[in-house]
Amino acid sequence: MHHCYIDRHSGIDSFIHRLDPRIKLLSLITFLLFVMFTAPDSYIAYFLYGALIIALIALSQLPVTFVLKRASVIILFVAFIAVFIPFTKKGEVCAASYAGALQPTVCYGGWHMFFAILLRACLSVLCTVVFMSSTTFSDFLKALERLKFPSLVIMILSFMYRYIFVIQDELMQMWRAKESRSVGGAKKLHVRALANMIGVLFIRSYEKAESVYISMCSRGFAGGIQTMNHLKLKTADVFFFLIIVAALSGIRVLKG
Amino acid sequence: MHIPDGFLAAPTWTSTWLFSIAGISVCLKKVTMVLEDRIIPLMGVMAAFIFAAQMLNFPVAGGTSGHLLGGALAAVLLGPYAGAVVIAIVLIVQCLVFQDGGLTALGANIFNISFIGAGGGYIIYRCIARIKNDRRGVIIGAAVAAWLSVVIASFACAVELALSGTSPFRIVVPAMLGVHILIGIGEAVITTGVVSFVLKVRPDLIYCPKKEECQ
Structure with missing residues (x-):
């Protein structure tokens, strides 16, 4: 089955991948804010930001084609x-x-x-790809948790992450069954089959959510999920963040 | 319609961010009042459902294909607050994992698609379903709401772009509306199909604000 892989390249062992997810998230936000508040005509600043991003991509060892493909969503x-x-x-x-x-x-x-606008859009999307694709989704959620993000949203996100693949799989199975049984035919029938398929998927998902909740309760769910905390801030992480902030403010002061 | 970073001016994206944070927390409170702890698995699995449903492409005229956006569908099936939460969660994941829509523009995207699209779609749906209080009314309401939710969400997006000075009103509004009036037709067809199917098979799952109104 064809899946959209969420953590496709987050298992690579590189400097960026090893960074603490909290640091990555903070660096991403800092970078985006710097890029957003740069004057439109300071091209040298944009060029330097770009150089910084390229260095980060190189450090992260993410496949360049993958980064460009992800970044291409802005083309439309x-x-x-x-x-x-x-x-x-x-x-x-x-x-x-x-x-x-x-x-x-x-x-x-x-x-x-x-x-x-073009440069800002490109730089931000590249930066987001580097920092987000080098973090597993569960690490990212843990980072949000440690940064005191509302726990309700984190729990919902973690459930979505768990069930994306399950539900997608069910949909793919139905899709394959439909494709193997129907050749040609009126377009109207295909659209109806598709709508019914989504309808079935909705009912199944809803029932799944209910049974998940019941099994959570029977296992003693008390409104929170305890996860192990293996995030530890290393000196390298702090240095990385300081270097990023220093580089960004350097560019800003130099060519603000 | 997912706005990338850089297209919005700072006042626009900061204000829509603030509005979205406030809106989501209100919606979460409202949903928690009804569902309590059940909100966690239900919202998560429903977000995964909308996400999966968005992957299915269907043929549109001229060899192009479209896919479901699901704002109105989520609002009709789950109600305005839960629908808005689900769509917002989907947008957050699309932004962070697939870079579809920028992080600074995420507030604006949530505002457009989740609040204006899904929330506004629900209001339209309820108005029509209340006038014609039967199966037909629900289906017609869902169809109109699906089409309008796409159109008004794209209009909100165009207004934000115009306010940011990215593109003047007279260009961006007709361009966005023109495209989304067509996209909305596909959305309406699929949403109607799904709602009428669920209505036939499990009508109890469709959200209804007051129990006595729906049989």
């Missing part, structure tokens, strides 16, 4: 929204063309805005 949005930006900003005109009544003009402000 860029193609739909961002391409219009250069044409819509008012200001000093840098190029104008006469294409009928439209007369698209491109201004410097528009270009700056366009590149800033």
Whole structure:
């Protein structure tokens, strides 16, 4: 069965993978905030952030194709929204063309805005890939727990993580059964079969959730899940975080 | 419709983040009042269900394919608060694990898809189902709610982009609405199919705010 692998590359043994998940989460947030609050026209700053990210990707040993594939989710949005930006900003005109009544003009402000958005989007998505793909989901949840994230949300997330594969498997089985029994036919029937399949899946999931709850209760569930805490902050982790913060603020001061 | 990082201006994404945090905590409180501890497995498994259902592609005209978004479906089946929570959880996982939607834009995405989409969809559904209080009413309500939930969520997304100065109103609103009016049709067809199936097989599972109203 084809699955969307959640922890596909989080088992690699690299410096980034070994970092404490809390540090990774904090570094990610710090990096994103720095990138978001950088002026649109400070290209050198974006370039340096990019260099930092490339260094992190290299350190993490994640396959480059995987990183690029994950990062490519922004393409749709860029193609739909961002391409219009250069044409819509008012200001000093840098190029104008006469294409009928439209007369698209491109201004410097528009270009700056366009590149800033593109660069910000790319940098943030790459950074998220590096830090999140190098952490297993359960470690990530544990990091959230230690950072005092609301425990209800963490427990819901952990249940979702557990059952994604189970439910996906059931859906794939139904899908395969449908595919092997139906060839051609009207599109309407396929859509109805699909809707019924999702309906069956809903009922099964709901019943599964109920029976999970009953078995949780019979095992003494008292409103919380105790997990072992193996997260320990090492000096390397603290140094990594300090270096990241220093590098980011260095770039900021240099080319803010 | 998942906005990546960088497309929203700081005031927009910070305010939508704050609003989303407040909204989710209200929804969680409301759901916990009804379900108590049962909320944990139910919300988790339902989020996994919506996530799995989103993977199924169905053919749309012209060789393209679409997939279910599930906002209105979750709201109709589970109620407005639980539906919003489930969709928000799905969005969090999509953002963090699959980088579908940015982390700074997550607040805006939750606001659009979970509150405006699922919550707004539920209001529309209830209005129609109350006017025509039978099986037909539920199905028509679900269909209209599914279509509108996609359209209004994309409208909210367009407004946020316009407010951020990313794209002017007159371009981004027609572009987003134009695409999502079509996507919404597929969403409405599938949602209707699912709701009418559940209505036939296990009508007791469909959320109903007051028990006496639904038989």
